[in-house]
Amino acid sequence: MSQTTPYQPVLLRLLHSAIALLVFASLITGFMVYDRFDKRFGTLNLPIVPNTQGIHGTIALTFLVLLPLFALYCFHIGSRRLVQSQSLVQLKEFNKPIWWVSLQRLTNTIMLLSATFAVITGRMMKEEWLPSEELNHAWYIGHLIAWLLMIVGIAMHLLMSAKVGGLPLLLSIYNWKIRAEDMPKSWFKSFKLKPSSKTLLIIEILVIGGIAIAFVLPALSPQ
Numbered sequence: 001m002s003q004t005t006p007y008q009p010v011l012l013r014l015l016h017s018a019i020a021l022l023v024f025a026s027l028i029t030g031f032m033v034y035d036r037f038d039k040r041f042g043t044l045n046l047p048i049v050p051n052t053q054g055i056h057g058t059i060a061l062t063f064l065v066l067l068p069l070f071a072l073y074c075f076h077i078g079s080r081r082l083v084q085s086q087s088l089v090q091l092k093e094f095n096k097p098i099w100w101v102s103l104q105r106l107t108n109t110i111m112l113l114s115a116t117f118a119v120i121t122g123r124m125m126k127e128e129w130l131p132s133e134e135l136n137h138a139w140y141i142g143h144l145i146a147w148l149l150m151i152v153g154i155a156m157h158l159l160m161s162a163k164v165g166g167l168p169l170l171l172s173i174y175n176w177k178i179r180a181e182d183m184p185k186s187w188f189k190s191f192k193l194k195p196s197s198k199t200l201l202i203i204e205i206l207v208i209g210g211i212a213i214a215f216v217l218p219a220l221s222p223q
Contacts, residue, residue: 006169007175008175011187019067019070033053036048036052037133057127071208074108079196081105100163107157108157111153114146114150
């Protein structure tokens with residue numbers, strides 16, 4: 001376990017904290033919606049909160065608006081935290097440090113794809129489906145799968161981070177110390193217009209393209 005606390009860029013801390021808060025809020029309110037209208041995979045019989053769907057939708061829409069900013073940061077500034085062109089080869093080095101680092105990068109990348117899938121499927125759902133007990137629409141089932149992937153991804157993200165950097169790495173994202181060279185005017189100095197690999201370019205197209213689809217597809221779908 002690392003004994004020193006790594007330093008995380010301020011922009012990453014801001015975006016990561018906002019995204020994390022919105023993801024957890026979406027998961028909680030999404031489960032409340034499921035627990036009220038579905039329950040087929042189990043239930044906690046939570047108290048009914050008025051307009052839970054509206055609350056969940058508002059949080060999810062905020063998440064959708066912020067997601068492209070976070071994705072652009074990940075692909076063009078923090079790309080070393082995502083899957084690399086040599087990651088598949090490194091995953092053959094079982095239980096070695098590079099294996100854990102590569103698995104962490106793969107987990108981070110899958111979480112971006114899962115989040116994209118979640119916003120697409122969520123945007124295509126109709127508010128009247130669940131109150132009308134229309135529980136077998138493909139978009140709804142897909143949305144449940146997407147958030148299940150997000151839950152697994154969050155667990156893996158925390159486990160991999162703990163394995164790679166220990167508690168100092170987990171806490172570093174919430175350490176609000178600021179270095180003089182990390183002021184807003186310096187945030188984009190490391191921005192790379194071109195992704196670091198063809199692999200990341202393909203994944204970026206899927207993520208950014210998927211987010212764009214989430215914005216425009218509901219307007220094109222029949223009412």
